[in-house]
Amino acid sequence: MNAPPAKSRSETAYLREAKVVPGGSMRAAQWFKPHPPYAARGEGCWVIDIDGRRILDCANNFFSLIHGHAFSPILDAVHRAMAAGTAFGLPTESEILLAEALAARNPRMEQTRFCNSGTEAVLSALKAARAITGREGVGKFEGCYHGAYDWMEVSLDPSPANWNDESGNPASVRSNAGAPESVLRETVVLPYDDPLRCADILRRKGRTLAAIVVDPLASRAGTVPMSKETAAVLREACQRDGILLIADEVISFRLSFDGASRSFGLEPDLITTAKIIGGGLPIGAVSGSADLMSVFNHAEGKPKVAMGGTFSGNPLSMAAGLASLTHYSQSAIQRLNGLGDRLRNSVRDGFSAAGVEASFTGMGSLFRLHLGSANVTGYRTAYTSPEKTQLIRRIQFAMLDEGILLTPNCSGALSTPMTEAETSLIADKLVAVVAREVAGHERVAAG
Ligand SMILES: Cc1ncc(COP(=O)(O)O)c(C=O)c1O
Structure with missing residues (x-):
């Protein structure tokens, strides 16, 4: 420039x-x-x-x-929330409203836990999948970004010099110096646009996987819609091998009223969202059926997976998010x-x-x-x-x-x-x- x-x-x-x-x-x-x-x-x-x-x-x-910048319904909602206090060590009704708004848009988002970023949402969904399945492996697509969690950072930016393993399949490639070998071993990398190869990899490795994370309009991997064929491979493998499908809709939730998955023929078990559902304030969310989301339920004693942080469900993000979705x-x-x-x-x-x-x-x-x-x-x-x-x-x-x-x-x-x-x-x-x-x-x- x-x-x-x-x-x-x-x-x-x-x-x-x-x-x-x-x-x-x-x-x-x-x-x-x-x-x-x-x-x-x-x-x-x-x-x-x-x-x-x-x-x-x-x-x-x-x-x-x-809604771009300084959208007045969001500003008004945030001003009202802020005037009442910015955060409490108690729940507020605003978190109910936003969780209800998500559930009303998509029945697969029956229950939600909020956090403060897409990274946290994806890592919490993966912890949930591991706890539910008792497996450690995770599947992800080559070149796809799902936030800064070690397993999701595998093969973010491989090059022709290192992107194949000895069988010509996508290799698990380190993106950050110091990423442990164990993380590379536990991450199965899938080709986004080669359904036959994808099916073959999953036939061999599917039973080791707790979850496959997929963004059906993979932004880093080209912003190209996932093919029907790849979506069918995912459906079949998840059903056959008991793998949980995590749709990472942190960006792609904007594609339609109920998010992205349905129009791609995907039936995710868990859905992660962030960005537009926070109306411009920090947010992340994991959603799913009440049955699966019970993995985070602390009400009957220690939950299988603890999920929560100081600003989870903070009233400002909740208010901004509700105004954002209402006008979307x-x-x-x-x-x-x-x-x-x-x-x-x-x-x-x-x-x-x-x-x-x-x-x-x-x-x-x-x-x-x-x-x-x-x-x-x-x-x-x-x-x-x-x-x-x-x-x-x-x-x-x-x-x-x-x-x-x-x-x-x-x-x-x-x-x-x-x-x-x-x-x-x-x-x-x-x-x-x-x-x-x-x-x-x-x-x-x-x-
Ligand atoms: C598909 C996807 N997942 C997860 C993330 C991580 O979200 P955050 O930056 O809020 O941690 C991003 C961020 O761009 C993303 O595009």
Whole structure:
């Protein structure tokens, strides 16, 4: 990206932060060189940085702000909750209301336990599955992100040099230095878009697994919908081998009123959610049938699995989440998903009109850019060489220069304040920026 003017307020802020925070940022995903713009405030689908620049926000705090920024029903609900006190060592009625709202949307979410992040939700669901089945192994799909829990961090970002084991199946690859060998052994890595291989692996290893975790619109693995065939393999293996299916809908819950699983033909035992169900405040949730969720039940003595923390079910997240879901109605979802369909079509048409080799995956209000001619079906076809990763990053910066914020891998999400005006702007700018950056890259490559 073009460097912002020297001594901008964002630059000054970054230089201060770099002294007290490793890497100068709390999250790698929101950092880039020379420094990110620092946010001052948000208004609907716009964020205004501390230098006064207005940016169309397609990152939405990594897809957690379904109603954009400062949505007044959420602000009102939080103000009311806050005025009554921020947290108590007692339950509040607000946690009942949010758990009831989830149950009303999806009968598979009969009971819920809240926590404060998607990571906690997934790790709690996995602990539950291990306690219920008495097994230690877990299955996950290659390249898929499910938060920062050791088993779920296996094979987050393998490369062609290490992604196969000796039989040509996905290997269990360490993502963080120091991850124990035992964790690698206990994690069975599945191919998202190779149902035959997936079935074969599960036939051999299924009986060792407590759970398989699946995000049916795997964002890190390409933001491509899971195929019917892979979904059928999961259903069959779970039924045959007594494996619990955990649908990680931390992002994909937004796809429809009752979440993502049903439209993919999945019948999850446990569902993990976070992000939009917290209305912009920290949240996570594990939901399932009363029978399975009784694993957390402390009312009859020590539960099989303890789940709870200082801010679990805190009234601010509960109030914000309830307002968020209340306004994410069937009609709001339909309108937003329609905008997403039109955006994807218009970007794809734009790429073919401009002769650009790129694709644009996604579903509902979620989208992601891929460069090249490959038909992206999962992690391996979405995989980019370090050189192409840099080009994607340059496109992210160029889009920011045009006033549009995407995530580092050029994915994005729509929010309910957006209209055709914003999605047309995104499509026009994206097609122009990708065409220009790809052409520039090809010129340099041709020498
Ligand atoms: C599918 C999925 N699961 C889990 C998580 C972890 O959620 P959190 O960042 O709230 O811990 C994420 C975060 O992006 C996610 O995308």
